[in-house]
Amino acid sequence: MEWIHPGILILLCGLLIPHLRWKKVRLTYFLLLPIAGLTILWLTSSGTFGPIPPWPQALLKWRIQLMGYELLIVKIDKLSMVFAFIYVIAAFCMNLYALRAKNNWEHVAAMVYVGSSIGAIFAGDFFTLFFFLEMMSWCPVFLIWFRGTRKSMGAAIRYALWHHFSGACILAGIVMHFNRTGSLEIVHLPWGWGGNYLGYNLMLLGFIINSATTPFHSWLSDSYSEATPSGSIYMTAYTTKTAIYCLIRTFSGVPLLMWMGAIQAVFALFLAVLENDGRRLCSYHIISQIGYMVAGVGIGTEMAINGAISHALCHIIYNALLYMGAGCVLVVVGTAKFNELGGLYKYMPISFWLYMIGGFSISGFPLFNGFISKVMTIEAAERIHNVPVYFLLEGATVGTFLHTGLKLPWNMWLKGMDEPTPSIRAKLKDSPLNTPISMLLGMSILAFLCIFLGVYPTILYERLPYPVEFVPFTLTRVFSHMQLFIFTFLGFWVLRKLVLGHPTYTLDTDWFARVAGHWFLWFCEKPLMIFANYVDKKLMEIVHLFVWMSRNPTLSLRIKREEMTLKLKSLFANPSHLKERELRLAEKIRNYPGELPKLGLGGALFLILMGLFLYLVLYLISLY
Amino acid sequence: MNRLRSYPKRLFWTLYVLGLSISLILDLWFLYSKKFHYHFQFQYLPEFFALFGLFGCMLLILIAKGMGFFIVKCEDYYEKKLRR
Numbered sequence A: 001m002e003w004i005h006p007g008i009l010i011l012l013c014g015l016l017i018p019h020l021r022w023k024k025v026r027l028t029y030f031l032l033l034p035i036a037g038l039t040i041l042w043l044t045s046s047g048t049f050g051p052i053p054p055w056p057q058a059l060l061k062w063r064i065q066l067m068g069y070e071l072l073i074v075k076i077d078k079l080s081m082v083f084a085f086i087y088v089i090a091a092f093c094m095n096l097y098a099l100r101a102k103n104n105w106e107h108v109a110a111m112v113y114v115g116s117s118i119g120a121i122f123a124g125d126f127f128t129l130f131f132f133l134e135m136m137s138w139c140p141v142f143l144i145w146f147r148g149t150r151k152s153m154g155a156a157i158r159y160a161l162w163h164h165f166s167g168a169c170i171l172a173g174i175v176m177h178f179n180r181t182g183s184l185e186i187v188h189l190p191w192g193w194g195g196n197y198l199g200y201n202l203m204l205l206g207f208i209i210n211s212a213t214t215p216f217h218s219w220l221s222d223s224y225s226e227a228t229p230s231g232s233i234y235m236t237a238y239t240t241k242t243a244i245y246c247l248i249r250t251f252s253g254v255p256l257l258m259w260m261g262a263i264q265a266v267f268a269l270f271l272a273v274l275e276n277d278g279r280r281l282c283s284y285h286i287i288s289q290i291g292y293m294v295a296g297v298g299i300g301t302e303m304a305i306n307g308a309i310s311h312a313l314c315h316i317i318y319n320a321l322l323y324m325g326a327g328c329v330l331v332v333v334g335t336a337k338f339n340e341l342g343g344l345y346k347y348m349p350i351s352f353w354l355y356m357i358g359g360f361s362i363s364g365f366p367l368f369n370g371f372i373s374k375v376m377t378i379e380a381a382e383r384i385h386n387v388p389v390y391f392l393l394e395g396a397t398v399g400t401f402l403h404t405g406l407k408l409p410w411n412m413w414l415k416g417m418d419e420p421t422p423s424i425r426a427k428l429k430d431s432p433l434n435t436p437i438s439m440l441l442g443m444s445i446l447a448f449l450c451i452f453l454g455v456y457p458t459i460l461y462e463r464l465p466y467p468v469e470f471v472p473f474t475l476t477r478v479f480s481h482m483q484l485f486i487f488t489f490l491g492f493w494v495l496r497k498l499v500l501g502h503p504t505y506t507l508d509t510d511w512f513a514r515v516a517g518h519w520f521l522w523f524c525e526k527p528l529m530i531f532a533n534y535v536d537k538k539l540m541e542i543v544h545l546f547v548w549m550s551r552n553p554t555l556s557l558r559i560k561r562e563e564m565t566l567k568l569k570s571l572f573a574n575p576s577h578l579k580e581r582e583l584r585l586a587e588k589i590r591n592y593p594g595e596l597p598k599l600g601l602g603g604a605l606f607l608i609l610m611g612l613f614l615y616l617v618l619y620l621i622s623l624y
Numbered sequence B: 001m002n003r004l005r006s007y008p009k010r011l012f013w014t015l016y017v018l019g020l021s022i023s024l025i026l027d028l029w030f031l032y033s034k035k036f037h038y039h040f041q042f043q044y045l046p047e048f049f050a051l052f053g054l055f056g057c058m059l060l061i062l063i064a065k066g067m068g069f070f071i072v073k074c075e076d077y078y079e080k081k082l083r084r
Helices: A006-014 A024-046 A055-061 A076-099 A104-122 A126-146 A149-180 A195-210 A218-224 A231-251 A255-273 A278-299 A302-333 A349-363 A369-384 A389-413 A437-455 A475-494 A510-525 A527-551 A553-572 A573-592 A603-624 B003-033 B048-071 B079-080
Strands: A063-066 A069-072 A504-506 B070-073
Touching: A006 A024, A006 A104, A024 A069, A024 A076, A024 A104, A024 A255, A024 A603, A055 A603, A069 A504, A076 A104, A076 A231, A076 A302, A076 A437, A104 A231, A104 A278, A126 A149, A126 A231, A149 A195, A149 A218, A195 A231, A218 A231, A218 A278, A231 A278, A231 A349, A231 B079, A255 A278, A255 A389, A255 A437, A255 B048, A278 A369, A278 A389, A278 B048, A302 A349, A302 A389, A302 A437, A349 A369, A349 A389, A349 B079, A369 A389, A369 A437, A369 A475, A389 A475, A475 B003, A475 B048, A504 A573, A510 A527, A510 B079, A527 A553, B070 B079
Parallel strands: none
Antiparallel strands: A063 A069, A504 B070
């Protein structure tokens, strides 16, 4: 049996969606795409296409020659397989959630996005990886654009700018790596400071921007909160997790990453306290959770890498669920701002409880999937006896529960328990089922996965690349985490008035980029344009002078000479003496070009010979 | 009607206070009977995680509110500031 690339299958078949005329066929087809991908992956992992390991036996024909370079389109191992599995499972739930999206092209962008990220996961060489990463960076731009608001236009362009900058960095790194080693295959790369490592540092910078690591995280909260409700769900999963996958492959064990990740995990939470928009708050939690993964990659021990991978996969599931919960409110009542919401519990209880499952998962409650992956990373930090990193990661657990488990649900659903504000109430039906069923279905599957993985982590652990001898459910861990959460709630309740939403905007690190960009544009439009216009004017004057002279070169030279002498003489002589000559000159200029002088044969030949001589001189000069 | 509506609230608070006190007592009990296996010495302090949770949460909110004096702006900050 032939092996088909699931990513390319989803990508190409996704392009057909808008061309299917009947709505039911179209939507069924849309749902079937991830299932087809899942089937291929399942068959591959069960050994239908050849024994495992070694994986690549059946995949040799996915090696192509392009302009003398050998490209490995597919290279499968345990790491890429487990990522691909979660990608397609999550894609199915997201498709269910997105069924109600009105724009078919949104589905296309989503499927190309999913397909290209699977392509990036399976890529065996840097060039293929770069190709798929670039393709991935375009799809979210459309998912943001389809929202159609003025703000989303700007956000999409800023997203594209960030990702093309990171893409350029990655490409530069790849080229330098190829020049140095002559191989394009994806391998673990060396890292260090100094000129020798410039290419690797550029590549690292590209992956860091793609994975939204502090201080380059602000594109995430800026753009995800402006996308369409269903489009943003896809965005939560793929771009950043693919970047984490790339970091695991290429830069695991870089100490810089450990510190960046640990600081990021807490830093994002400070910004989340001040946030008023539900989806922006969830974005800051993506950033904070990515901190755990980046820290895990940076620690670089087998356990830390396992922790980072499992956290990335669990994160895809619960964060999509959180975003779906916030997206439900946005779809039903048209806003996700805390200062306008509250008291929705009576009208949307199911989405509230499904959201809460995501909230418990991200906080790391025992028996939810965040716990089994988060404690692994924290344990890895403990085992290398790094106290600051431990404190930052454990502290981030507190803050995560504070926001996603308490602040967001309280502000959206519970605050003012009885009734929402009248303007919101007008948009709600008089029943507890305001959320569309398809959305709830998508959320339910993810919620089920959250609990299933949390209760039965072995199914995930045995698919991780390194053997796991880690038992998450020990008395020490379960008890300490539970106590942490109980007292976090106490702290929240004491200060709950401080986390109420206010209609404000919180500045982020992109302030520097945006203000600098603003002044750069101002510089281009004002001083630079004035200078350009001046140069332009002067150049045109010279050109006009030449045109003027060419009409009668001898006379024009005479006129110019006369002008010069008059000017010189006027410095010394009495002006009244020059009056007559000035008048004569003005007369000459008025009559210009006048009658052209006629050259005799000798004169003409002389000019031609002069021209040839000049040509000879130029030729001789160019020889040396 | 009013009593019915507040029933879940009362249930929640009863359970919460119960859980809180049980966790405080159990922590001391487990510590005394040496059931915990931590990596760092400071984790063996009595009620370490309770204090960490409480003060971590409150510090987070208060520090963030302090940061807010500098970075919280009106909703259309960029539209106003970056208008050309």
